[in-house]
Amino acid sequence: xxxxxxxxxxxxxxxxxxxxxxxxxxxxxxxxxxxxxxxxxxxxxxxxxxxxxxxxxxxxxxxxxxxxxxxxxxxxxxxxxxxxxxxxxxxxxxxxxxxxxxxxxxxxxxxxxxxxxxxxxxxxxxxxxxxxxxxxxxxxxxxxxxxxxxxxxxxxxxxxxxxxxxxxxxxxxxxxxxxxxxxxxxxxxxxxxxxxxxxxxxxxxxxxxxxxxxxxxxxxxxxxxxxxxxxxxxxxxxxxxxxxxxxxxxxxxxxxxxxxxxxxxxxxxxxxxxxxxxxxxxxxxxxxxxxxxxxxxxxxxxxxxxxxxxxxxxxxxxxxxxxxxxxxxxxxxxxxxxxxxxxxxxxxxxxxxxxxxxxxxxxxxxxxxxxxxxxxxxxxxxxxxxxxxxxxxxxxxxxxxxxxxxxxxxxxxxxxxxxxxxxxxxxxxxxxxxxxxxxxxxxxxxxxxxxxxxxxxxxxxxxxxxxxxxxxxxxxxxxxxxxxxxxxxxxxxxxxxxxxxxxxxxxxxxxxxxxxxxxxxxxxxxxxxxxxxxxxxxxxxxxxxxxxxxxxxxxxxxxxxxxxxxxxxxxxxxxxxxxxxxxxxxxxxxxxxxxxxxxxxxxxx
DNA sequence: TCCGTAATAT
DNA sequence: TATATTACGG
Numbered sequence: 001x002x003x004x005x006x007x008x009x010x011x012x013x014x015x016x017x018x019x020x021x022x023x024x025x026x027x028x029x030x031x032x033x034x035x036x037x038x039x040x041x042x043x044x045x046x047x048x049x050x051x052x053x054x055x056x057x058x059x060x061x062x063x064x065x066x067x068x069x070x071x072x073x074x075x076x077x078x079x080x081x082x083x084x085x086x087x088x089x090x091x092x093x094x095x096x097x098x099x100x101x102x103x104x105x106x107x108x109x110x111x112x113x114x115x116x117x118x119x120x121x122x123x124x125x126x127x128x129x130x131x132x133x134x135x136x137x138x139x140x141x142x143x144x145x146x147x148x149x150x151x152x153x154x155x156x157x158x159x160x161x162x163x164x165x166x167x168x169x170x171x172x173x174x175x176x177x178x179x180x181x182x183x184x185x186x187x188x189x190x191x192x193x194x195x196x197x198x199x200x201x202x203x204x205x206x207x208x209x210x211x212x213x214x215x216x217x218x219x220x221x222x223x224x225x226x227x228x229x230x231x232x233x234x235x236x237x238x239x240x241x242x243x244x245x246x247x248x249x250x251x252x253x254x255x256x257x258x259x260x261x262x263x264x265x266x267x268x269x270x271x272x273x274x275x276x277x278x279x280x281x282x283x284x285x286x287x288x289x290x291x292x293x294x295x296x297x298x299x300x301x302x303x304x305x306x307x308x309x310x311x312x313x314x315x316x317x318x319x320x321x322x323x324x325x326x327x328x329x330x331x332x333x334x335x336x337x338x339x340x341x342x343x344x345x346x347x348x349x350x351x352x353x354x355x356x357x358x359x360x361x362x363x364x365x366x367x368x369x370x371x372x373x374x375x376x377x378x379x380x381x382x383x384x385x386x387x388x389x390x391x392x393x394x395x396x397x398x399x400x401x402x403x404x405x406x407x408x409x410x411x412x413x414x415x416x417x418x419x420x421x422x423x424x425x426x427x428x429x430x431x432x433x434x435x436x437x438x439x440x441x442x443x444x445x446x447x448x449x450x451x452x453x454x455x456x457x458x459x460x461x462x463x464x465x466x467x468x469x470x471x472x473x474x475x476x477x478x479x480x481x482x483x484x485x486x487x488x489x490x491x492x493x494x495x496x497x498x499x500x501x502x503x504x505x506x507x508x509x510x511x512x513x514x515x516x517x518x519x520x521x522x523x524x525x526x527x528x529x530x531x532x533x534x535x536x537x538x539x540x541x542x543x544x545x546x547x548x549x550x551x552x553x554x555x556x557x558x559x560x561x562x563x564x565x566x567x568x569x570x571x572x573x574x575x576x577x578x579x580x581x582x583x584x585x586x587x588x589x590x591x592x593x594x595x596x597x598x599x600x601x602x603x604x605x
Numbered sequence: 606t607c608c609g610t611a612a613t614a615t
Numbered sequence: 616t617a618t619a620t621t622a623c624g625g
Contacts, residue, residue, distance in 0.1 A: 203618070244609055263609065264618055270610095 015130030016041035019063065023053040023081065024070040040127050050076035054084055061089060065133045071097035071104065079111045086112040092132040096121060203261045213265060216251030
């Protein structure tokens, strides 16, 4: 059974041949154990000193399947050995002792012992130790599928699995692992209904990926047509007509992406475009199209900058808008929880276009003043969000709520909420910019739409900044602290259920439901509110594939937590800003004059 | 047979 | 809902 990872030639008779390292300072026990273990057909190595054992293990990495160690040894505490083994080779370790005191046993378990045997040890206990090995292997495989335990796996399995392109396991590596798992766990697939291994990883179209996509589309469009794309929808459709999934795929040069993936996204994209165009036609029959002057270079990677978000009824019912951040998240569908709410995988939240906006309209469900919220899907702990800068007062300096060129080079003012928020990064300095604390900005129109000149995607005008301001201010300015909270954490109002604490946050349940109503209110009041996120064009390094462990699906995380609440509770602190180095943006990327926006509505549709 | 897309499934 | 998969016509 190669798939179990045993290198013994007698794999087929597993667990015979299990390679056991026994560590005990008492030679008598060593002898006894050796005999007993051999009777079990295990391959036994004995060692009287913990240090020797450790050396042996180090020298012969992969040479043992399991370690049985006494707790009390003169040269080294058994727990210490246990710890070392856990750190260095991740082998299952069984502790043994005459001392059955609960605290001792507990200590062993806490240190990672997979079992704690009381001396005298009986045959049947030894006979079953292979289970620990087997279990561990299974977990390792699962970890791999979660893209979590990849490294452990490599350590224990001769390191043949490689990452590709800096990404974690994709393409063939994944499938080969899956195959392996198929082979070794086919039986329990039937038992548990867990047929996950055959499912394909799902591509989440992150901003970056989408930008690549758009870039490819544009490129192809330019290549195949000499038309300028500056004139809106018409041209864009021309461009699109020229491109197909295959071409886009080639152009994107994302190795693990399939034509189907692209085709699927293209479908969505086209739908989006046509929707945009429709809206454009109906609302601006005279051709009230406004173009951004943002430089071409930035728009290459992003497309529309339609800033206004229309909360559609369906959106409202959902209450949460998912958005993929700049990292691509591929998740294994199989690993999803059965809970439908948790199916939404989440990606990494660099910026999240999908957000809910709650404004303080006369609505009993709103305890406080206006609150801006970004709906956020669950996000894996390792990819804590970046906050989309956001300000309920809609300062014009934010690219997504205004025409970028209006505020050239203007930096954001720091937010000093709770004294813990980010400070304005210095230009050129790498800093996280997840929080913005804009000052009230001059009222300007947020009527921006698409900025993709070269893409020629439909441009849409949605002036709403003033509208929003006039509406929101009168109801919400009373609580400036909340009012000006500019960013979000993972909030997801979709699920009206208690939130499990995750990482740095705690749950909150007391404001359940209010957001939806607010949104509904908002919608019903027909306020077009422009929200936006600064998006950055081609940050290739941000495009990552990461696997969301199954746990993440089942952990609602920060969803349902309102930002204001987090503030109130002091839950958001400085550290929030440093959660994920990999995902941070350099401040300079926010320069509205240099980077265009991405169309959030693409992700809402 | 391949490609792109509509329809459908998950 | 978003994406994957399938079906189907060119």
